[in-house]
Amino acid sequence: MKKILTMALIATLGLSGFANAGDESVEALTEVSNSNNRVKVILKEGLGKVRLEVLDLQGKKLHQQTVFVKNDVMVPYNLSELPVGQYQLKIEANNKGLEPEVAVFDLERKLTKEEIPLMAYRKNLDDDSIKLTVIGLDEPGVTVAIADRSGKKIFEEKIMQTGAFSKIYSFRNFKANDVSVQVTDAKGKSRIF
DSSP, X not given: OHHHHHHHHHHHHHXXXXXXXXXXXXXXXXXXXXXXXXEEEEEOTTOEEEEEEEEETTOOEEEEEEEEXXXXXXXXXXXXXXXXXXXXXXXXXXXXXXXXXXXXXEEEEOOOGGGSOOEEEXXXXXXXXXXXXXXXXXXXXXXXXXXXXXXXXXXXXXXXXXXXXXXXXXXXXXXXXXXXXXXXXXXXXXXXX
């Protein structure tokens, strides 16, 4: 008798566990992670037919996709093709004729290190000298080229320093306003003053 009651209790608990699995919300059955402008959407078993939409903040649909979830599914998105800014991921699950359940997740497209411009600054100190400051260098190897008004190179050097540096350049035969400075880092990013 004890054995029969124990088996009935186990069967009841097991069936109630299956009933509760279908009652979980879309948010509970979804994981969204955003790293380096790459979004991973993990849709867990039990969601059924799911529509995914990427929207801008004005609600304009940028991408739409339908996924049938039988087992856990990972759906990747690459935001690097989009302009920098805020976006939304709308997930709509249709559970067997019931009213669709919707979850909305906020996404952000950020600048990557490769997209950040070279940060270099020039300041004329007096008539014949300038100060050059370069910051945010990940790798050593900055080329500084100085040219006259006609574009002829009058000086060039390579500075092997990471992080930042500042240097004063003085001219004998040229005025500070008559020269241009081109700074190029090891990654090929360039700035001309």
